[in-house]
Amino acid sequence: MIIAIDGPAASGKSTSAKLLAEKLNFLYLDTGAMYRCIALSIIENEIDIKNESSVKKFISNFKLELKTVDGAPDFLVNGSSVSKKIRTAAISKKVSAISAIPAVREYMVGLQRSFAKNNNCVVEGRDIGTVVFPDAEIKFFIIASVKIRAERRKLELQNIGETISLTELQKDIKARDKYDSERSHSPLKKAINAIQVDTTEMTIDEQVNYMIRNVNLKK
Numbered sequence: 001m002i003i004a005i006d007g008p009a010a011s012g013k014s015t016s017a018k019l020l021a022e023k024l025n026f027l028y029l030d031t032g033a034m035y036r037c038i039a040l041s042i043i044e045n046e047i048d049i050k051n052e053s054s055v056k057k058f059i060s061n062f063k064l065e066l067k068t069v070d071g072a073p074d075f076l077v078n079g080s081s082v083s084k085k086i087r088t089a090a091i092s093k094k095v096s097a098i099s100a101i102p103a104v105r106e107y108m109v110g111l112q113r114s115f116a117k118n119n120n121c122v123v124e125g126r127d128i129g130t131v132v133f134p135d136a137e138i139k140f141f142i143i144a145s146v147k148i149r150a151e152r153r154k155l156e157l158q159n160i161g162e163t164i165s166l167t168e169l170q171k172d173i174k175a176r177d178k179y180d181s182e183r184s185h186s187p188l189k190k191a192i193n194a195i196q197v198d199t200t201e202m203t204i205d206e207q208v209n210y211m212i213r214n215v216n217l218k219k
């Protein structure tokens with residue numbers, strides 16, 4: 001069974017996807033983290049993203065693995081864990097442009113399908129219900145106000161020792177929404193058969209319980 005969870009940045013997707021996967025004992029696949037991994041590596045290797053052949057050459061040598069360490073997913077790029085390094089504000093700023101490159105998306109979609117193959121899986125991202133798994137048994141589209149999303153992001157960044165103002169975060173979130181939903185290749189979009197969940201005024205328990213109830217109806 002595939003549960004597809006899409007929605008804009010910091011809408012509450014990851015929190016609900018992680019908890020849903022834990023409660024159902026499904027594999028949790030965070031495809032945003034996968035785009036962050038390739039963004040980090042492209043930046044570290046100073047690849048010119050406007051040069052298509054450099055990007056393709058880079059991808060042919062790029063190896064991304066997903067491991068479970070102490071029950072939590074861990075991404076390895078060419079053998080090294082990058083799960084902490086991909087969460088910085090600097091990566092958040094650049095990842096949208098990198099994830100819009102067609103060659104990057106083609107590579108990632110193939111990998112996402114192979115990671116989920118033969119698994120019960122909760123997959124979260126932007127194009128999961130529309131492009132990666134259009135036949136997913138159940139699809140959710142998670143939204144929340146920009147204000148609450150900026151507040152949530154601020155807390156997340158504080159946890160990794162970064163301080164950014166709410167105004168700056170709101171600006172970044174709006175810019176990412178625009179980029180992610182207006183790009184020509186598989187933009188962020190609600191699948192027609194997705195259940196929309198507005199988490200602005202919901203507690204985490206409320207949102208997860210609501211989703212579990214919907215999953216149980218489908219089982």
Ligand code: DC
Pocket residue numbers: 009010031032033035036095096099100124125126127128176180
């Ligand atoms: O969910 P996140 O903020 O970690 O995602 C990082 C970026 O990756 C986001 O700006 C858009 C991109 N992304 C995507 O294009 N398609 C996905 N399925 C998941 C993420």
